[in-house]
Amino acid sequence: MKEIAGNYVRQVVIELSRRARVGHIGSALSVADLLAVLYGRVARIASPGDPDRDRVILSKGHAAAALYAVLHARGWISAEELETFCGDDSTLGVHPDISATGVDFATGSLGIGLSLGVGSALAARLSRSSRRTFVLMSDAECNEGSVWEAAMFAAQHRLSSLTAIIDFNGMQALGPTQDILDQSNIAERWRAFGWHADEIDGHDEHAIQRALVAAAQAPAPVVVIARTRLGKGVSFMEGQLASHYWPLSDAQAEQALRELSTCTPS
Amino acid sequence: MRKAFLTKLSALAADERIVLLTGDLGYTVIEDFASRWPERFYNAGVAEQNMLGMAAGLAEAGFIPFVYSIATFASMRAYEILRNGAILNDLPIRIIAIGQGFDYGPAGATHHALEDLALMRVQPRVRVISPSDDAQSVSALDATWDLRSPVYYRLAKDPSAAIPGLDGRFDASRVEMIRDGSDVLLLATGSLASEAIDAAEILSLQGIEAAVGIVASIKPLPADDLQRVITSYRTVVTIEEHYVHGGFGSAVCELAASAGLGARIVTCGVGDRITGCGSRSHLRALHGLTAGGIAARIQSALSA
Incomplete structure (x- = not known):
């Protein structure tokens, strides 16, 4: 497995967003380290077509640019394909579609991915496969009632091959999550639903790897609550709500790329 | 009709790809499947959204999941999850929707399925089947259970007397x-x-x-x-x-x-x-x- 650096993912995200003039950059930057570790060190995917591969569901589909970056790093999406991002007839839209190699499920509407993952984990159990299922969600996504339906079922059936990762960047579309539907006790909530909950720094690659590897040993489904920052790695985007919406100007993109190439990988 | 359909499904389930999920409904009709194939029967609870999403997850891995509920709930409660889950991902799930129109009459309007055909037929790839008697529901299941596309079965709750002259025929291309x-x-x-x-x-x-x-x-x-x-x-x-x-x-x-x-x-x-x-x-x-x-x-x- 080839290791992937979080800042490599961020650089690709900035390049893609600049070319396509689309937003959702802040969110793609906040999950960069999570996806880099997942695809670079943890998920067992011999090839995208292997039926017994681990499944990865980007339930917060709006961070797809970061997913395309790691799929490119793994060699499944070509540089030419990457250049079509958000173009007419591209397989790579703002939200992921199964027409892109390496995308297990199309997503884009929040609150569906965990149920897909529950089905996937159940399928693995029925097939007596040891494959794992990872679902990367956003914190605001936990506003959706369907998430808790899925959480109840997974706990009831002790779907221990299922690992949810929550990109807890504390921001949602119209402001800080704590001002909209406060989830500051999010770990307690998941534990109350019968899950094992682990809280980590979502930009610490070693902590991410440790948590995702350890999750495989738990007798119940595990949620890894990853504390992150929206827009992580780019000074003028960090923690800024507007980074959910902005497309980047050329000057901003240049600055962002400069910052990402000089800072040490966190 | 649902009893005949579920009995047939239970027989077809010798094929290990078939999984039955219920939204906590089906008392007196799901027991045969549940006892014959307990490892492939799940009560999802009163949680249709998760049930429809889960079905898509199962189907992606090669299973053929059937989800069971009353038609109003089966068709509407999780409609967007059906659309963005199974349909968008091109996965062959099946919906067993119970109650054609006024089958649950005394239960009131919440249980009258009067728009499910409209909702289902606008979705790409979905097949929509509305049988007229028990035998036709069984033939329809036999002809469609392993298709590549999602299928919506709209079934009557109670046993239906045989329609004279129909002889249980089902052919999607025929009147x-x-x-x-x-x-x-x-x-x-x-x-x-x-x-x-x-x-x-x-x-x-x-x-x-x-x-x-x-x-x-x-x-x-x-x-x-x-x-x-x-x-x-x-x-x-x-x-x-x-x-x-x-x-x-x-x-x-x-x-x-x-x-x-x-x-x-x-x-x-x-x-x-x-x-x-x-x-x-x-x-x-x-x-x-x-x-x-x-x-x-x-x-x-x-x-x-």
């Missing part, structure tokens, strides 16, 4: 003509087909000879066969236990209009109003969906 007549063509779907036949008898006594055809595949419609049959008539009457907007009658109108057929289409179904409590027979009568109501509607249409 099953069970009665001849040259004055008017009745096209029925679902268990209401028996009322259509009785309506034709009433009309016959009044000197109007009505042909009766049964359509069980709402999507795809048996388009070629429908065109061929409709061409011979000046008046065609669609009969369904569903709102008149968006369902079977609308689908026939779309076909007739786009094919340039000259027939006038009279749509029998539930009008643009909220339904109330009552037995199935009471509600059918209230909305003009008994043999007498249908016959009267046709008489007035023909004399207009």
Whole structure:
């Protein structure tokens, strides 16, 4: 497995967003380290077509640019394909579609991915496969009632091959999550639903790897609550709500790329 | 109908890809499957959204999940999850939707399935099946359970008497003509087909000879066969236990209009109003969906 650096993912995200003039950059930057570790060190995917591969569901589909970056790093999406991002007839839209190699499920509407993952984990159990299922969600996504339906079922059936990762960047579309539907006790909530909950720094690659590897040993489904920052790695985007919406100007993109190439990988 | 269908499903489940999920419903009909195949039977709880999402996750891994609920909940509670889960991801899940129209009459409007055909038929890739009797529901399951596309089965809750002349046939490309007549063509779907036949008898006594055809595949419609049959008539009457907007009658109108057929289409179904409590027979009568109501509607249409 080839290791992937979080800042490599961020650089690709900035390049893609600049070319396509689309937003959702802040969110793609906040999950960069999570996806880099997942695809670079943890998920067992011999090839995208292997039926017994681990499944990865980007339930917060709006961070797809970061997913395309790691799929490119793994060699499944070509540089030419990457250049079509958000173009007419591209397989790579703002939200992921199964027409892109390496995308297990199309997503884009929040609150569906965990149920897909529950089905996937159940399928693995029925097939007596040891494959794992990872679902990367956003914190605001936990506003959706369907998430808790899925959480109840997974706990009831002790779907221990299922690992949810929550990109807890504390921001949602119209402001800080704590001002909209406060989830500051999010770990307690998941534990109350019968899950094992682990809280980590979502930009610490070693902590991410440790948590995702350890999750495989738990007798119940595990949620890894990853504390992150929206827009992580780019000074003028960090923690800024507007980074959910902005497309980047050329000057901003240049600055962002400069910052990402000089800072040490966190 | 649901009992016959579930019994057949239980037999088909010797194929280990079949999984049955229920939204905590199906008392007295799911037990056979649950006891024969306990490792492939799950009660998802009163949580249709997760059930539909989970089904897509199972299907991606090669399973053929059937989800079971009352038609209103099965079709509407998780509609967006069906769309963005199984349909968008091109996965072959099956929905067993119980209650055609007023089957759960006394339960009230929350349980009257009157828009499910409309909702399901607008979704790409989905097949929509509306059988008229127990035997046809079993044939339909036999013909479609392992298709590549999602399938929506709209089933009657109670056992349905066999429709004379149908002999349980199901062929998605055919209109099953069970009665001849040259004055008017009745096209029925679902268990209401028996009322259509009785309506034709009433009309016959009044000197109007009505042909009766049964359509069980709402999507795809048996388009070629429908065109061929409709061409011979000046008046065609669609009969369904569903709102008149968006369902079977609308689908026939779309076909007739786009094919340039000259027939006038009279749509029998539930009008643009909220339904109330009552037995199935009471509600059918209230909305003009008994043999007498249908016959009267046709008489007035023909004399207009």
